[in-house]
Amino acid sequence: MIKHTSTAACQYMRGPRHGQAIIEMAIVLTVLLAIIFGGVAAIQAIGAHYTVTQAVRVAAHQAALRGSTGGLVYDRDYPLATAPGPVADAARMAFAGSVFAEPQYATIRARCTTNPCRRYSDITVTIGYQAEVWTPIPGLADIRVNRSATRAAEQDANN
Numbered sequence: 001m002i003k004h005t006s007t008a009a010c011q012y013m014r015g016p017r018h019g020q021a022i023i024e025m026a027i028v029l030t031v032l033l034a035i036i037f038g039g040v041a042a043i044q045a046i047g048a049h050y051t052v053t054q055a056v057r058v059a060a061h062q063a064a065l066r067g068s069t070g071g072l073v074y075d076r077d078y079p080l081a082t083a084p085g086p087v088a089d090a091a092r093m094a095f096a097g098s099v100f101a102e103p104q105y106a107t108i109r110a111r112c113t114t115n116p117c118r119r120y121s122d123i124t125v126t127i128g129y130q131a132e133v134w135t136p137i138p139g140l141a142d143i144r145v146n147r148s149a150t151r152a153a154e155q156d157a158n159n
Helices: 002-014 020-066 086-096
Strands: 106-112 122-137 140-152
Touching: 020 086, 020 106, 020 122, 020 140, 086 106, 086 122
Parallel strands: none
Antiparallel strands: 106 122, 122 140
C-alpha cells in the first residue's frame, strides 16, 4: 500500500502542467517591461537634465555678453516658449536640438545683482523644467529640473 501511494504521488507531480508556461511568461514579461520602461524614463531624465543645463549656460553667456537680462524683466518667471529677448532666444536654440525636452514645459528667469546691470555685476539665469515621463511607471509621474548659471556682465546694460 505504501508503495502504491508513493507511485501515485510521483505520477501526479510528473503529470501535465498546463498553466506553468503562462505563469512563467507573465512573471518574466513583467520584469522585462519594468526594466525597459525604467530605462526609457532614465534616458529621458538624463537627456532633459543635459538640455536644461546647456540652455541655462548659453542663456547666461548671452546675458553676460549683452550686459543685461536681455529683455526679461528683473526676477520674473517667463514661459520659455514665449519669453522675449535674445537671452530667451539663446535658451530656445539649445532646446531646439533636443529630443528629450521641449521649451513649452520650461520657465526662464534672469536677474542682475545691480539694477540696471553694470559691468562685472553678476547676472544669474535660472531655467525650470517640468514634464511628464513618456512611459507609465508607478511612483514616477514627472521630471523636474531646476538649473541656474551665473556670469559677470561684460559691459554696462544696453538692453
